[in-house]
Amino acid sequence: MNTNLQKTINILPDNEGFFGEYGGQFLDEKLKKEFKKIADAFLALKDDKDFNEELNYLLKHYVGRPSALYFAKNLSNKYGARIYLKREDLNHTGAHKINHSLGEALLAKRLGKKKIIAETGAGQHGVATATAAALMGLECDVYMGEVDIQKEKPNVDKMKILGANVISVKDGKKTLKEAVDAAFNAYLKEYDTAIYAIGSVVGPHPFPMIVEHFQSVIGKEARKQFLELTNTLPDCVIACVGGGSNAIGLFDAFLDDKEVNIYGVEPLGKGTKTGDNAASLTYGKNGIIHGFKCKLLQDENGSPANAYSIASGLDYPGVGPKHCYLQSLGRANYVTVSDEQAIQAFFELSKTEGIIPALESSHAVAYAIEYAKQNPDKKILVNLSGRGDKDVDFIINYMK
Ligand SMILES: *Cc1c(COP(=O)(O)O)cnc(C)c1O
16 A cells, blocks of 8 residues: 555545646636535535435445446457456446436435436436436436437437436537536526536536545445455556546545556547547646636637547546546546547457447447557456447447
8 A cells, every 4th residue: 555645645625626736616606605505515424324324225226236347258368468347337227327326316305405407418427317316206407419319319218208307408519518518507597496416527516526426436346346356456447538437436446556557548539639539638738617627628719629529428528627636646547549449349348248338438448458458467447337228329320
């Protein structure tokens, strides 16, 4: 254990919500006051026995946790390293997002709110939020870009079946960034009765902290499972990074294990040109979006650039502040994988292991394969953030 790192890397942000220079609350005072209430409620509840009993009961019996840690034998034999998959794809609703959605919905209940307002890209956060809202008897408004609505029809249908209102956002590129803007504006009008349930470790304080806390179950389980299975720690851990919630949920448990290399995989999309990718940590510059400071993809004027990835859940021009901080400390490495490499990995995992990954998760798998080829004797832990059912129609059309 490296105690130095333990001291430098904060699990929680400072009082203003900063991880190093990233994060914070770039908001008007009215909203800051409202968010302070959410932050205070969360900080009191996160160690509350009743709250955690209720959450843990649901994680076990409703979500199906702990999710399996699977040694991908065929993939490992083919590429030489030992590749282990943390199976978040096996969760109820098919991805990691249910972990924080349940936490956020429980928080909403404790705060006496009647409605959850959310945004969604791939539709996964929308489905997870609609699911949690149905379970808790809360109303649910989900804002979603028109382009994503067309691309992710099965998830849109699910949200409607679950009783959520899906609100189509027709501004700009009509994808995740605009959906976040719209959800934010709606929340500004309804914060007395509603809570904003963000879909990743992004947005103003306290949301990155809240989502990170609820997602940290991934790494806690995975580290323990890995030790049980192999008696050692992995040489590296790999996760895809959109906003960064599944990644930080895995990484947190390994931050103090200096011997474990950490890789976050960003989407290179079609290439390095602005507008062709969503690799904020790789190509972004410090900037502010949706009330927080992060590495941000920007156009010539310094405005948030259009972000693109074949994986809807990854196409956000900003990224979680803790990732920016970990990158600045050199504790985590951020690399990129293109659309094409992700699609290859999508088929590779499907054909070698019988597991169809989400296109988002395929980015992590693609990097794991590259890493395995170059480091044949290493043990690799990959977070399989979600299943690919939602992407099947899109992939079939894309291949034509
Ligand atoms: C939303 C999503 C992601 C990206 O979100 P993060 O906050 O970066 O984890 C990754 N994988 C799947 C399956 C998703 O649905």
